[in-house]
Amino acid sequence: MFFPEGQVRVFLYGRPVSMRLSFDGLYALARHVMHQDPLSGNLFAFINRRATQIRVLYFDL
Structure with missing residues (x-):
């Protein structure tokens, strides 16, 4: 996947999250926290507690 340079920002959530969260849960973290x-x-x-997994939330409009 290629993104136009300078138009996409990456936000890293600073605390570990449970990888059992659904995409709705990650959406809520991004929106409200x-x-x-x-x-x-x-x-x-978003990363897990041991920093062995990463989950990226992205909506293509």
Whole structure:
């Protein structure tokens, strides 16, 4: 997947999250805790407690 340079921002959530969260749960974290709009086309990255997995939330409009 290629993104136009300078138009996509990556937000990394600063605390570990449970990888059992659904995409709705990650959406809620991005919306209410990070105070960002998940539908903006930006990338939202979340890591697990051991930092062995990453989950990226992205909505293509």
